[in-house]
Amino acid sequence: MAEYTIKVRRFQPESSEGPYWEEFGVELDPSLSVLDGLLQAKDREDGSLAVRCSCRAAICGSCGMKINGQSGLGCKTQIGEAQEQANKMLAATGATAAEASSPVGGAADESGTETREAGGGAVVAAPAERSAPIVIEPMGNMPVIKDLVTDMESTHWTKIRRVTPWLLPHGEPPEREYVVEPESMIDITQSMACIQCGACVSSCLSMEVDHDFIGPAALAKAYRFVGDPRDAETKERLHDLAHDPHGIYDCTHCFSCIDACPKGVAPMDQIMRLRRKAGEEGIEDPNAGHAHEMAFVKIIEKKGTLDEAMLVQESYAPGIKGKLKPSKRGLRETIKSLPTILRPLRKRKVGLKKAIPGTHRKLPGDAQDDVKAIYRHVDEHSEELNLYIRGEEGDDAQADGGDAAGAGAAQPHASGADQTLGAGEETTEETPK
Numbered sequence: 001m002a003e004y005t006i007k008v009r010r011f012q013p014e015s016s017e018g019p020y021w022e023e024f025g026v027e028l029d030p031s032l033s034v035l036d037g038l039l040q041a042k043d044r045e046d047g048s049l050a051v052r053c054s055c056r057a058a059i060c061g062s063c064g065m066k067i068n069g070q071s072g073l074g075c076k077t078q079i080g081e082a083q084e085q086a087n088k089m090l091a092a093t094g095a096t097a098a099e100a101s102s103p104v105g106g107a108a109d110e111s112g113t114e115t116r117e118a119g120g121g122a123v124v125a126a127p128a129e130r131s132a133p134i135v136i137e138p139m140g141n142m143p144v145i146k147d148l149v150t151d152m153e154s155t156h157w158t159k160i161r162r163v164t165p166w167l168l169p170h171g172e173p174p175e176r177e178y179v180v181e182p183e184s185m186i187d188i189t190q191s192m193a194c195i196q197c198g199a200c201v202s203s204c205l206s207m208e209v210d211h212d213f214i215g216p217a218a219l220a221k222a223y224r225f226v227g228d229p230r231d232a233e234t235k236e237r238l239h240d241l242a243h244d245p246h247g248i249y250d251c252t253h254c255f256s257c258i259d260a261c262p263k264g265v266a267p268m269d270q271i272m273r274l275r276r277k278a279g280e281e282g283i284e285d286p287n288a289g290h291a292h293e294m295a296f297v298k299i300i301e302k303k304g305t306l307d308e309a310m311l312v313q314e315s316y317a318p319g320i321k322g323k324l325k326p327s328k329r330g331l332r333e334t335i336k337s338l339p340t341i342l343r344p345l346r347k348r349k350v351g352l353k354k355a356i357p358g359t360h361r362k363l364p365g366d367a368q369d370d371v372k373a374i375y376r377h378v379d380e381h382s383e384e385l386n387l388y389i390r391g392e393e394g395d396d397a398q399a400d401g402g403d404a405a406g407a408g409a410a411q412p413h414a415s416g417a418d419q420t421l422g423a424g425e426e427t428t429e430e431t432p433k
Helices: 034-044 079-093 097-101 152-162 182-192 199-203 205-209 216-226 234-243 256-260 267-280 289-303 308-316 319-324 328-346 367-380 395-400
Strands: 002-010 020-028 064-067 070-073 113-117 123-127 134-137 144-146
Touching: 002 034, 002 079, 020 034, 034 079, 034 134, 064 199, 070 199, 070 256, 079 097, 079 134, 097 134, 152 199, 152 216, 182 216, 182 267, 199 216, 199 256, 216 234, 216 267, 234 267, 256 267, 267 289, 289 308, 289 367, 308 319, 308 328
Parallel strands: 002 134
Antiparallel strands: 002 020, 064 070, 064 134, 113 123
């Protein structure tokens, strides 16, 4: 058994006070969870501490919270690992997660002890030299109801319903079930594993600045039906999500949701798949998101690195024809982008020469040929890594022998992140045509 200090960001709606921090001392085996620590504090110290939980096995998704600033599940995070993370953060930055990321402040007295106002008005003193407390906060981007309990209905579930999260099949329903080939469902296995815990929503940087963004959880759920071969409204779904100004092109590609997801769903990857399918359907969105992507890709292929001065032009007036006869929309959007273009010039982050389109240099020597070789390889191969698929036992040996794509080489798993591939592993699955 080991002793830990957990620092909980609390909020009591029945009082007139705002949020405050309160520390609890708990005694647990390091292999037990942060949720176990919270429940012990609730049982032994303060029964008013509110926390939502159910299965305690990373299945129900109820105990979403922020631990040391990272969104995740309280029942899946071992308290010993959380303590190590808190100590590393303190050693690296000189501040705890509470001090680094929370608006709820505290003070340090001259003796080096940190003081925090507890719920009953008492002052809790913490010697500066001891281990950092494990900081626990309610999930972000959601209204807080009480302590660690957030209002998921107003944010998470409302956005889930926004994407029509049910099957819209072809024709009349069959007498029994819809039968499809197992291989045709592989592409959506990853998105099907979502347990609706809201960790990705909590960590989403886009939602912090745009509360109307549909969000990673809802868009991952949208791909679950867009990629389903039984659904008859695929193009309509894509058109809807692409034309929504807060839809698939509002994602900033920051990877925060991938880091937060406890089940390996990788919501950002599902959003990128939605973008790709929208492009394949020829959907020209009013946000110019697809045109921006195409401009980005073409500039890298041509020069090897991004020429940001050309990016606006190529997004709204692509090619020579687009510049000789720009559309009204292209002119309008380019004018609207001028403040963004001029801002780095005014702040001297970019020199005048680099701001002139077309003056950006290509990669030196034969490096640009290597970039073009990568583009050719991508064009010739339609493989896509689905990180939620892995082969059966013995497949690695078969792959070494040159038979990686044998029958039964890949099986979908939907039982948790422990069965997902690591970032450096590969699968030989090809995207179903």
